[in-house]
Structure formats: C-alpha cells, structure tokens
Amino acid sequence: MKVLLVSIMLVLAFAANAIAAQTVVTQKGRKFSEKKIELNVGGSIKFVNDDDVTHNIHSTTKGHAFDVGAQKPGQTIVHTFGKAGKVKLRCAIHPKMKIKVTVK
Amino acid sequence: MRKNALNTLRGGAAALYGGFAAVAFMVTLGTSPWTTEATAGGGDDWKAAWVRPTSVPFPEENPYTTEKATLGQKLFFDPRLSGSDYISCATCHNPGFAWGDGLPTGYGHKMAKLGRRTPTILNSAWGELTMWDGRKDSLEEQALGPIGGKAMKQDVSAVVEELTAIPGYRTLFNVAFPGEGITLENIAKALATYERTIVSGIAxxxxxxxxxxxxxxxxxxxxxxxxxxxxxxxxxxxxxxxxxxxxxxxxxxxxxxxxxxxxxxxxxxxxxxxxxxxxxxxxxxxxxxxxxxxxxxxxxxxxxxxxxxxxxxxxxxxxxxxxxxxxxxxxxxxxxxEGDDPAVVSPVLPANEQVPGAWLQRLSPAAGGKAETAECRTARLHLDHCN
Missing domain, CATH: 1.10.760.10 (Cytochrome c-like domain)
Incomplete structure (x- = not known):
C-alpha cells in the first residue's frame, strides 16, 4: 500500500512537472506576453499569434539558433528547448518583441 | 538587457548630447534635453506614444562613460580608420545631413558605389538590429563592418596597430578602457557609445x-x-x-x-x-x-x-x-x-607621431640629452627641455 501511494505521488509530481514544462506566450499588439521565461531542458513554449499581423520567432543565440518561420494571425507554434543555456528570442519582423529564455 | 542610464547626460556627460554641441542648446532651452516639458495632454493615446524619453538607453555590456564617448567621437570623425586615411564614419554619416549623406546610395573607398542609401544614425540608441536588413545585432557589432567593408576598405587586423602608433589614442584608450587599451572590441564599444549620444533635438x-x-x-x-x-x-x-x-x-x-x-x-x-x-x-x-x-x-x-x-x-x-x-x-x-538639433563641431583628432620614439628618448631630460633647437622646431614639440 505504501509503495502504491509513493508511486501515485511520483506520477502526480511528474505530471505536474510536465504541465509546468510548457509555457504559453501570446503575441498581441506587437508584444510578447512574457519578457523572461525559465524552463527545464526539454521544456517548451507554445507561441500563440493573437495579433493581426504575421510574426516570425527566431533566435541567433550561438548554439541555440532556430527559426520557426512565418506565423500568421491565429496560428500556434510550439518550440522545445533541448539544451541548457540562455537563449534570446526575437520576432524577425518586429525585433522590439524580445524574450529571454533560461533553460536549466 | 538594456539599462537606462539614469540622468546619463546631466553634469559632465551632458556635453555629449548631440555630438557635444548641445551644451549651448541646453542653455538656450534652460532645461535638460532629456526632459519633455509635460506628458501628452488630452488623454489622447496616439499622442502618448510620442512622448520623448527622459534618458538614453545604454546596454549593460557597454555602459556609458564620458571617456568612452569622447574617444568614440574622435574615432567617428577620424579618416585614419579607413584604408585610404581619407574616409571617416562621418563622411557618410554627415551631421550636416542629419547624419546621412544626402545621396541616393553612398560612395565608399575609391568612390565605389554602395548598394543602399546611407541610413541616419540619429536615435540609434533606441534601435534594435542594425543595418537596413538587420544583419547586425548591435551597434557594437555593426561598428567595424563599414571599416573593413566596401565603404572604408581598411585591413581591420591592422587598425589596432595603426591607432597604437598615434600617441594620443594610446592615452585616450587607456583612460577609456583602463588595463585594456586599444583592441578591436574597444574601438567598437567607443564608437557605439558615441553613436548612442546622437539624439534628435526637440522639434x-x-x-x-x-x-x-x-x-x-x-x-x-x-x-x-x-x-x-x-x-x-x-x-x-x-x-x-x-x-x-x-x-x-x-x-x-x-x-x-x-x-x-x-x-x-x-x-x-x-x-x-x-x-x-x-x-x-x-x-x-x-x-x-x-x-x-x-x-x-x-x-x-x-x-x-x-x-x-x-x-x-x-x-x-x-x-x-x-x-x-x-x-x-x-x-x-x-x-x-525638424528639430533644434545642435551644430556639431568636428573634434580635434590625436596627431600622428612627429618623431620616432628613440628620438623622443634622446630629447628626454631623463636621458641626459638636450635637444637641438632646430630639432625641436621641426618636431613642433613644445617641451621645456627644448627651450
């Protein structure tokens, strides 16, 4: 019984961690809803474009560069961070839209 | 990452506003150029978006110092940064044309036609990516590009040596970057710092x-x-x-x-x-x-x-x-x-070395020498031991 309880608690803890591993970021009025985000390795950000224009999230941070491509209004894109480090993200079209992501 | 330089340009640093010529401007207005007279009135959202900032943002990686901006201004106006020793940053970014050149596209080394119009550097402290296509992440990263490119055609690897040969620059870099001296990175940092001080006057x-x-x-x-x-x-x-x-x-x-x-x-x-x-x-x-x-x-x-x-x-x-x-x-x-942008005075640049180091040593009283009057005249040295 004790083993079962511990197992259930572990599963619940893992599930909670899995939920926390994804952060939702919206883009509206040429702004991201977050400026700084902390994630664990393997965590992800769900980017939602609630704006009326196309955005393009990308990073040129050495060792962490990526580009999700054009994201039209209404589209959702998930990006997973597989390596630890500090990653600076921008919109390649509207570069004042910036987020700092710390992946631990 | 940017950090607002609190009251950055008050006191001594204020002299750098608008390329050092803003002191008179500030006196004329009787106020700091960084302070707008009031916030937008009438509850008009459109107007609120246009209120002038009260300080210049400088990045944490390259914070403002007067010494860096002073050095950066000299570098900006110094044609010896180019391969021909004839073209400076200010040749294209001419303050007389609001820091552009008034041409459809710029001209560089040996009058090579450049591909795009020279952008102004006004208010670049508030910018993000630099160049028309945003290919450089910061002013620091951008600063050396034109020097080594078609615009100024300098051998970038030789710039440090060339500046080191100019005594005045040795001093200016040592003051601006104690313990570091003349490096490419510091040239870029000084130029970027100066550029961030170039801000539109009140219009x-x-x-x-x-x-x-x-x-x-x-x-x-x-x-x-x-x-x-x-x-x-x-x-x-x-x-x-x-x-x-x-x-x-x-x-x-x-x-x-x-x-x-x-x-x-x-x-x-x-x-x-x-x-x-x-x-x-x-x-x-x-x-x-x-x-x-x-x-x-x-x-x-x-x-x-x-x-x-x-x-x-x-x-x-x-x-x-x-x-x-x-x-x-x-x-x-x-x-x-069209603002009350202050007139920009071209800075006095560090002179080329007039005499070889060994000769200077010969003139030095410490070396026990007393120079010939003619030599001193030739060297245009105004040192006590030359009298």
Missing amino acids: PFDRWIAGDQRAISAAAKRGFDLFNNKANCAACHTGWSGTDSGFHDIGLPDDDIGRGKIVKNVVKLQHAFKTPTLRSIAQRAPYMHDGSLGTLKEVIDHYNDGFTRRESLSDEIKPLNLSEDEKADLLAFLLTF
Whole structure:
C-alpha cells in the first residue's frame, strides 16, 4: 500500500512537472506576453499569434539558433528547448518583441 | 538587457548630447534635453506614444562613460580608420545631413558605389538590429563592418596597430578602457557609445505633444490624425522616434530583397527593410533604402497607391485614396519633425607621431640629452627641455 501511494505521488509530481514544462506566450499588439521565461531542458513554449499581423520567432543565440518561420494571425507554434543555456528570442519582423529564455 | 542610464547626460556627460554641441542648446532651452516639458495632454493615446524619453538607453555590456564617448567621437570623425586615411564614419554619416549623406546610395573607398542609401544614425540608441536588413545585432557589432567593408576598405587586423602608433589614442584608450587599451572590441564599444549620444533635438512636434497647442499648424494637426488613422503610417512609424525598428516590404520595385537574404524562409521578409526614424526627415532626402524617391511628396504618393503589389508586401500597405489636401496635411505634419538639433563641431583628432620614439628618448631630460633647437622646431614639440 505504501509503495502504491509513493508511486501515485511520483506520477502526480511528474505530471505536474510536465504541465509546468510548457509555457504559453501570446503575441498581441506587437508584444510578447512574457519578457523572461525559465524552463527545464526539454521544456517548451507554445507561441500563440493573437495579433493581426504575421510574426516570425527566431533566435541567433550561438548554439541555440532556430527559426520557426512565418506565423500568421491565429496560428500556434510550439518550440522545445533541448539544451541548457540562455537563449534570446526575437520576432524577425518586429525585433522590439524580445524574450529571454533560461533553460536549466 | 538594456539599462537606462539614469540622468546619463546631466553634469559632465551632458556635453555629449548631440555630438557635444548641445551644451549651448541646453542653455538656450534652460532645461535638460532629456526632459519633455509635460506628458501628452488630452488623454489622447496616439499622442502618448510620442512622448520623448527622459534618458538614453545604454546596454549593460557597454555602459556609458564620458571617456568612452569622447574617444568614440574622435574615432567617428577620424579618416585614419579607413584604408585610404581619407574616409571617416562621418563622411557618410554627415551631421550636416542629419547624419546621412544626402545621396541616393553612398560612395565608399575609391568612390565605389554602395548598394543602399546611407541610413541616419540619429536615435540609434533606441534601435534594435542594425543595418537596413538587420544583419547586425548591435551597434557594437555593426561598428567595424563599414571599416573593413566596401565603404572604408581598411585591413581591420591592422587598425589596432595603426591607432597604437598615434600617441594620443594610446592615452585616450587607456583612460577609456583602463588595463585594456586599444583592441578591436574597444574601438567598437567607443564608437557605439558615441553613436548612442546622437539624439534628435526637440522639434515643434515635441512641443505640441508636450502641450503647446501653437507649436504646429492646423494642417500638421490634421496630418497627424491622417498619419494615425486613414494613412496608417503609425502601423510602422511608431514611438517617439517614429519607427518600430521592424522590417517591412513597402513595395519598392527594385531587385534588392533586403532582410530576405538574412531570414530566408519568411515570405513577408522578402524585400523587407528596416523602418527608418522620421526625425529630421526633411533633412534626409532622398528617401527609402535605395534613395529612389526624391521628395516627401513622392513618398506620400508611393504609399497612396504607387507601391508594387506582391506576396511579400506588408499587410499594412493598402491604397489610401488620399486627396491632394490630405497629402498636403501629411506633409505639413512630417515637417514638424525638424528639430533644434545642435551644430556639431568636428573634434580635434590625436596627431600622428612627429618623431620616432628613440628620438623622443634622446630629447628626454631623463636621458641626459638636450635637444637641438632646430630639432625641436621641426618636431613642433613644445617641451621645456627644448627651450
């Protein structure tokens, strides 16, 4: 019984961690809803474009560069961070839209 | 990452505003140029977006110091940074043309025609990515590009040696970067620091935003309304300097794909170029990244219905159906960005070394020598031991 309880608690803890591993970021009025985000390795950000224009999230941070491509209004894109480090993200079209992501 | 330099330009640092010539400007106004007289009145959201900032942002990686800005100004105006020793940053970024060159596209080493119009460096402290296509992440990263490129054609690896041979620079770098001296990184940091001090003077538009209803004409006020509404200019020309620092295809019919070369998988970035500031706009003709439009009237006509339709065209660009009166009002508004920018005085540059080090040593009293009067005259040294 004790083993079962511990197992259930572990599963619940893992599930909670899995939920926390994804952060939702919206883009509206040429702004991201977050400026700084902390994630664990393997965590992800769900980017939602609630704006009326196309955005393009990308990073040129050495060792962490990526580009999700054009994201039209209404589209959702998930990006997973597989390596630890500090990653600076921008919109390649509207570069004042910036987020700092710390992946631990 | 940026950090506002609190009261950065007060006190001694204030002398750097607008290329060091703003002291008189500040005295004239009797106020710090960083303080707008009032916040926008009338609860008008559009006006609130245009209130001048109260301090210049400098990055944590390269904070402001007077010594760095002083050095950066000398470097900016020094033609010895070019391969020919004839072209300085200020050759193209000429303060007399609001830090541009007044040409459709710039000219570089041996009059090589450059591909795009020289952008102004006004208010670049508030910018994001630099160059028309945003290929450089910061002013520091950008600073050495033209020096080694077609514009100035300097052997960048030799710049440090060349500057080290100039005694005045050895001193200036040691003061600005104690313990580090002359390095490429420090050249870039000094140039970037100086560039961030180049800020537009207060314009009639600023006075109007601050509450002076008589600062601009009725036509200009109508133009501001058009700018924010029917003409949709504010979709990209936003913020106190009139730019979102973003990249947009505005439908110019040339072959240059701009940011499309840097970010290749996004249709909307094909033919996209950075939104320029609107400050001192009348002083900065011709217009657009290719200098293809000679006047602001031509620019307004372009946006009204003169643009090239293609997939990459910004979603914000649509036919405007402006009447001739409305176009005139828009023009009147744009002209309110002509500020009281201070005259910029070219700095005295460190002189080339006049005599070889060994000879200087010979002149040194410590070496027990007393130089010939003629030698001192030749060397133009005004040292006690030469008398």
